[in-house]
Amino acid sequence: MTQHRTGRDLVIDVRGMTKRFGQRLVVDHIGLQVGRGEIYGFLGPNGSGKTTFIRMLCGLLRADEGSGTCLGYDVIGQSEAIKAAVGYMTQRFSFYEDLSIAENLDFVGRMFGVADRRKTVERSLERLGLAGRRHQLAGQLSGGWKQRLALAACLIHQPRLLLLDEPTAGVDPKARREFWEQIHGLAADGLTFLITTHYMDEAERCHRLAYIAYGKLLADGTVADVIHQAGLTTWAVSGPNLHQLAIEIRRQPGVRQAVAFGDRLHVSSDDQDALEAAVTAFRASPYEWHQVDTGLEDVFIHLMQHSPDNFSS
Amino acid sequence: MSAQFTFSLSRFWAIVVKEFIQMRRDRITFGMMIGIPLIQLVLFGFAINADPKHLPTVVLMADYGPHGRTLLHAIRNSDYFEFVREVASEQEAEDVLVRGEAQFVVNIPQNFSRDMLRGERPAILIEADATDPAATSNAIGSLRVLMTTALQQDLRGPLAYIAGSDSPIELRVHARYNPDAITQYNIVPGLMGVVLTMTMVMITGLAITRERERGTMENLLSMPTRPFEVMIGKVLPYILVGYIQVVLILLASHLLFNVPVYGNIPMLFVSALVFIVANLAMGITFSTLAQNQLQAVQLSFFFFLPSLLLSGFMFPFRGMPQWAQSIGEVLPLTHFLRIVRGIMLKGNGIGEVMLQLWQIALFAAVVLTIGVKRYRRTLD
Numbered sequence A: 001m002t003q004h005r006t007g008r009d010l011v012i013d014v015r016g017m018t019k020r021f022g023q024r025l026v027v028d029h030i031g032l033q034v035g036r037g038e039i040y041g042f043l044g045p046n047g048s049g050k051t052t053f054i055r056m057l058c059g060l061l062r063a064d065e066g067s068g069t070c071l072g073y074d075v076i077g078q079s080e081a082i083k084a085a086v087g088y089m090t091q092r093f094s095f096y097e098d099l100s101i102a103e104n105l106d107f108v109g110r111m112f113g114v115a116d117r118r119k120t121v122e123r124s125l126e127r128l129g130l131a132g133r134r135h136q137l138a139g140q141l142s143g144g145w146k147q148r149l150a151l152a153a154c155l156i157h158q159p160r161l162l163l164l165d166e167p168t169a170g171v172d173p174k175a176r177r178e179f180w181e182q183i184h185g186l187a188a189d190g191l192t193f194l195i196t197t198h199y200m201d202e203a204e205r206c207h208r209l210a211y212i213a214y215g216k217l218l219a220d221g222t223v224a225d226v227i228h229q230a231g232l233t234t235w236a237v238s239g240p241n242l243h244q245l246a247i248e249i250r251r252q253p254g255v256r257q258a259v260a261f262g263d264r265l266h267v268s269s270d271d272q273d274a275l276e277a278a279v280t281a282f283r284a285s286p287y288e289w290h291q292v293d294t295g296l297e298d299v300f301i302h303l304m305q306h307s308p309d310n311f312s313s
Numbered sequence B: 001m002s003a004q005f006t007f008s009l010s011r012f013w014a015i016v017v018k019e020f021i022q023m024r025r026d027r028i029t030f031g032m033m034i035g036i037p038l039i040q041l042v043l044f045g046f047a048i049n050a051d052p053k054h055l056p057t058v059v060l061m062a063d064y065g066p067h068g069r070t071l072l073h074a075i076r077n078s079d080y081f082e083f084v085r086e087v088a089s090e091q092e093a094e095d096v097l098v099r100g101e102a103q104f105v106v107n108i109p110q111n112f113s114r115d116m117l118r119g120e121r122p123a124i125l126i127e128a129d130a131t132d133p134a135a136t137s138n139a140i141g142s143l144r145v146l147m148t149t150a151l152q153q154d155l156r157g158p159l160a161y162i163a164g165s166d167s168p169i170e171l172r173v174h175a176r177y178n179p180d181a182i183t184q185y186n187i188v189p190g191l192m193g194v195v196l197t198m199t200m201v202m203i204t205g206l207a208i209t210r211e212r213e214r215g216t217m218e219n220l221l222s223m224p225t226r227p228f229e230v231m232i233g234k235v236l237p238y239i240l241v242g243y244i245q246v247v248l249i250l251l252a253s254h255l256l257f258n259v260p261v262y263g264n265i266p267m268l269f270v271s272a273l274v275f276i277v278a279n280l281a282m283g284i285t286f287s288t289l290a291q292n293q294l295q296a297v298q299l300s301f302f303f304f305l306p307s308l309l310l311s312g313f314m315f316p317f318r319g320m321p322q323w324a325q326s327i328g329e330v331l332p333l334t335h336f337l338r339i340v341r342g343i344m345l346k347g348n349g350i351g352e353v354m355l356q357l358w359q360i361a362l363f364a365a366v367v368l369t370i371g372v373k374r375y376r377r378t379l380d
Ligand SMILES: Nc1ncnc2c1ncn2[C@@H]1O[C@H](COP(=O)(O)OP(=O)(O)OP(=O)(O)O)[C@@H](O)[C@H]1O
Pocket: A021, A026, A044, A045, A046, A047, A048, A049, A050, A051, A052, A053, A091, B379
């Protein structure tokens, strides 16, 4: 399903990346190509190996297998060079809580040997709207402000690639929208992003995305590609007692997926005929049916249900 | 590309500045670094200096002349000695000491009065149970003055010619059971090394495990930095703390305990630097071995205890069995104690100091190398 893209403009180009923790295969031969200026979404359920994969990319974990390049450097052998040119925002806040905002930024500036550090820190404080809080200790910031600080710190050394691990978890909608506007602005300037998220609306804002579950890459491409590849047909139904309907319709041959979306139920299947038969059986009055475009979430739920859980075995 | 692999002053300095700020904000730890030396000094220093009085004393009188009685009287009236009884024989005196019934045996020899009047300076033998030398040293010190003053009362008028010579008797002190006789002058300078060992190892022992526990290690590792920069950067700020401790102890030992300094103070400071670095290196290496802060603290105690016991601080070094001495010779505290005591009490010069100092430096280098090798550069 992976279309191989080649060329000089690939910022990330890795194959067969694999990581085991003891006996457990956490990342299972994942390949990924990310082009310059792309915003690449990285999705998958909890524990699917997203963080582990990103850590291997920037040399924080040693890959057991795999090869390729990141920013043109060898992903296995040149991690020091990769670190210098990558901004990595960890899933859990990992700046110093007993340092102030400005001190944290200053520290990062020094660590990367940023030229004209004072001015750079100043500009980044202003750009992120943190100037007024410069002397506040990072530990006293609210979750959303911590995220802003982390992002600002990742950008200090003008990296060419940003690896953002759930940058918007726990951030309010307005701040999330601003965050994504900023990301798109930076991408337009040629910065490349690999972003993990659990939000569907954010996945749809990505140029391309990859979906992994249990360490395996299940789908990748543009949003349209991913939806198309899944080959799902989806019907939406509204009416009373949808919970009971969901239980019954899942028993129909060829239909396994019925997911509540607000006051509606999405029933999807990759077997169009079977789905229509099932729908006909429940056509009777209290329910109102129409066929809808399959959404990303329908696809992801489908992918997850159909991938073997190699952890529980 | 090659710049990636060399030491970067900027990155090193980044760590130093960060550690300084964190140290300043961590009031409790900083307070402890200042408090521990003071508390130890007061505890050890004053406990040693407590100047025990009324120490049980027996007298073996072989001469009942008038001057012997004067001495007996003087001893009875002094604060330091508690006259228990007279003993009849040397054997009895020996038994009394062995049982711990008395701390001192005063022997007044045969013909004491006669010999003294003849100006022959008869010897009075004091046998002291010096197991705890701190308990006996002041009493012995006072004895000479006590006896001379008492006898001067006797030696007036026609006998004044005897008092004119510097002392009419000779005092022989036989310190039993502890030939190395540590005094409080020995303890207080030694305390400098003990305090530094205790605090310096522990504070850097926490340095890297703390980053790991707080989750900041992931961030630190994602930046392009060399282990050496991180480790040295974390060590440097604490050298200053170590120096604060050294100054505190020097001031206190001078002001509170009147410990003299015969040697060269700058040389002491240079030696302290090497010693502080050795302990910080030990701590930071523990930090790379330990999984969490608790383990780091346990490891530092694992190091602190032998240092305390086998360095010659607690027990006279030469009194220890060979195996214990061999361990002691490896420990930086052993050599630092020799340096500090040497400089402060004996006025040792650079020659004697270097003899010990290079061994501390070697220890620091070996330990730091292990630490740099052990420093994990990934989260695996
Ligand atoms: N250091 C480690 N040692 C052992 N197992 C680990 C380690 N790090 C992660 N794992 C395991 O590897 C699996 C993948 O973890 P990872 O953090 O990569 O998932 P994730 O996709 O980022 O999940 P989430 O969405 O919850 O952040 C998990 O089951 C986790 O328990």
